[in-house]
Amino acid sequence: MLFTLQSADHPNSIDLKIGPQRSFRRKLFRQFRQQGLAEPVTCLGSRYDESTRRAAGMRLRGDSDNAASRNKDGDLVISPVAHWSDDDIWEAVSLYAGGARPGYSDFEEMRRIYAHSVGTSCAVVADAILDGGGGRRQGKCGARLGCHVCQMAEDKSLANMVAYGDRYAYAAGLQKLNRFIRATRYDWSRRHWIGRTIRGGYVRVMPDTYHPSMLRALTRYMFQLDFDEQRRAASVGEQPKFQLLLLDMMIAVDAMQSLNGVAKPFAAWADLRDIQVRGIRYDVPDVPDIHQSAMPIARYLHVGSEWDDSAPDADWTGLRDPMREALTEGSACQSSIIFAADGRAVLDLQTAQQFDVDAEAAQLIAEFEVDRLLDMHDADGGPGSVTAGYRWYAHYGCLTLSHAQKVEHDEIARRTAFKDRLGLTLSYDLKDVLARSVPLEDLPAAARAVWGGLSSEPAQLLLC
Known part of the structure; x- marks a missing residue:
């Protein structure tokens, strides 16, 4: 059985993420069928522990970590980390990074981005802050990166990265564009x-x-x-x-x-x-x-x-x-x-x-x-x-x-x-x-x- 990897859906990224992903997946699956390959299974990163809303949606769909099920598009999906906690995730990242478990990545870049998006040098500390630890909760979408035009929430992650060091100076213009769009959303003269x-x-x-x-x-x-x-x-x-x-x-x-x-x-x-x-x-x-x-x-x-x-x-x-x-x-x-x-x-x-x-x-x-x-x-x-x-x-x-x-x-x-x-x-x-x-x-x-x-x-x- 061939597996593909897909991130969990987010309600504010239909046009920019979910639509293109769905289109690409369908095109890829057609190619698999033409080549006579087994039906693919899409791996999701959804976890019951993420939020009450996410857990409710997963229960409604019947998401499982050990058996593939059909989603609303008729595709086979599975959620291998469905029952993992935040601590489980970070423990796994540490094991892969240290070579104790075989993997495709040492997750070094992922940890760097997580840490710098909150203005710290430690990804675990950053995750605690994103979850509200230390009274510094960053707010909804705080851990989402790369959505430079999104107006769902103020992009504090990108602001933190730009302020962290010269490494992220290239993103200053993107942050400025985001602020401009946010500042003018209710300017009816621009409509x-x-x-x-x-x-x-x-x-x-x-x-x-x-x-x-x-x-x-x-x-x-x-x-x-x-x-x-x-x-x-x-x-x-x-x-x-x-x-x-x-x-x-x-x-x-x-x-x-x-x-x-x-x-x-x-x-x-x-x-x-x-x-x-x-x-x-x-x-x-x-x-x-x-x-x-x-x-x-x-x-x-x-x-x-x-x-x-x-x-x-x-x-x-x-x-x-x-x-x-x-x-x-x-x-x-x-x-x-x-x-x-x-x-x-x-x-x-x-x-x-x-x-x-x-x-x-x-x-x-x-x-x-x-x-x-x-x-x-x-x-x-x-x-x-x-x-x-x-x-x-x-x-x-x-x-x-x-x-x-x-x-x-x-x-x-x-x-x-x-x-x-x-x-x-x-x-x-x-x-x-x-x-x-x-x-x-x-x-x-x-x-x-x-x-x-x-x-x-x-x-x-x-x-x-």
Whole structure:
């Protein structure tokens, strides 16, 4: 029986940890089946002794240290240390470190990180502090490391490590970014106020996801942190400790921000040029904390019954490209068209299990296409063209979508193009939008009926 190792789930890391882990595990397991290997078992580090909540969840699942069981995904899992105490864990670490037990590691790095995350030189003392010993309990998530943008709790571990010594100086910028996000969470001026759903001819106007200007700022800060770390590492002859925006991730961000109309096409490449070529710095600022306040009351803006159906060229405001289709008509490389359930023609892009960026295409873009992308960014195509960046990546063959995303992304592109022509994407005068919107009680009866049951729902504050 083949075993894989997976850490226990944490409720605040679905997108950044659990989702990618689950996707990778499924891909790995498919490979095992294709190779005719025995069904794998995933080893969990969950322990009944960790917390009452963890123990309750483990009992509900039937977690065991001596028999594999099926989880909710149907995979076999086992928890070898399910009944171990904290003392058992540290005793085992000492035995492995001293060579008394055979193991794959001496756990030296693990002990160092544990100790320094609390500002001590001893991992066991650090663990006692994390558990509340000596009256210095660090709080929830105190022992979790590497979650540099997490806002579940104040990242005292990273702060302690940065303060401990020069070894962790590279992480100072990451800590500063975390503090900036924390300080601005309730700054409604940094939020995008224009809704994405039409009901009764209206969209809701209230703080939701980050405003395009805030997203642009965060992207720039991450590029700057990457650049500074690359220079630091080069100066001491070592590999960078981190890179927040790898090439494929940068292209994915650039494409999706274009699709959703929150950045000009190829804005990421322009920001990278500013830092690497023009010497412009985008340092994370120190800002005062904005205290939590009540969510502003929603208002409603009339936009029409459906996104973009009022446009004379509505058939072409999605992902289709009339020039490309005209030039390739009748040829072997003609762009194929599929039809959505409502009969709308959409571009038949290449698909896979999930959204992805083709590594080879990304490298070709970085080597041969950057100057052209910068020219297109600087030219600014005007209202309605904000989705051009996404369409370029898609036509270049750089993006792979899930099957459902072909229609979904076409719908998003039409919505974005419509909002862009109305001046409701990159930059808009919020005071003007609020002046043109109306409160719930002033909506027409039909619109008030569909929005009335939703008006009390809090907006879901997202970071993207």
